[in-house]
Amino acid sequence: MERTRAQVADANAQERILELIDKILVYKFPKLSRQELEAMFGLDDLKQTRYFQDVMEEGGLKNARKYILSVLETRFANVPQDIGKTLNSINDSSFLDSLIRQAVNVQNIAEF
Secondary structure, three states, X not given: OHXXXXXXXXXXXXXXXXXXXXXXXXXXXXXXXXHHHHHHHOHHHHHOOHHHHHHHHHHHHHHHHHHXXXXXXXXXXXXXXXXXXXXXXXXXXXXXXXHHHHHHHOOOOOOO
């Protein structure tokens, strides 16, 4: 990865090449964990790739959705299925953060 940075001057081209390398590594070593790949190829390089950032973002969105449902189920027991479907369609982390606060503060499930 350092070699790619040294040989390719254009930052966009570097990023695309490093993303391609990441994808190849993930497909080539499907049984290795993220930690094993990080150890093999350098933690900092892997964290800077778009692939890694996308995976982290998706994980954050998934956790936010799960947390919202958990709060609603704890507070109101019966949560309509359409709320879960709607949450799964939201890909804006700021909006999900606001929904977490709303889930904590609403008086009943209909308000949500």
